[in-house]
Amino acid sequence: MKTFETLADLAACVGQEVAVSDWLTITQAQVNQFAQATGDHQWIHVDVDRARAGPFGEPIAHGFLTLSLLPVFFDSSFDIRHSGMGVNYGLNRVRFTAPVPVGSRLRARLTLLATEPIEHEGLQMTWSVVVEREGAAKPVCVAEALVRRYP
Structure with missing residues (x-):
């Protein structure tokens, strides 16, 4: 995990790959819980026997389960010591x-693709997020995420 002292230290990394997250294993229990939370009970996710066929x-x-893991990936990748909180602002x-x-x-x-100062001495960051599956030739999700951090 990388550690930055301030938001300005992180902002200096525009144009660079800042970090790679830890690996996370996707379980059937997670998939089932996500289905319960969202009401998306598509058989390809929750009916193991039918999905095998x-x-x-x-x-x-x-x-959307994969997408919802973005905060976990960010949290396992880097820390900003002098930042009190962060919020998801959206996706491009x-x-x-x-x-x-x-x-x-x-x-x-x-x-980190771009940064811009925002109110309350915060920083809005635009991130390229490429989610990889171990052993796969291409990514499983590509997103441009907007994150706001505050001191």
């Missing part, structure tokens, strides 16, 4: 480029 040969995670674009079979290990590559 489906197009991917096994159950896959919801795309998201693509789910490959399936995530249950049991997959995922991690994210975080590249």
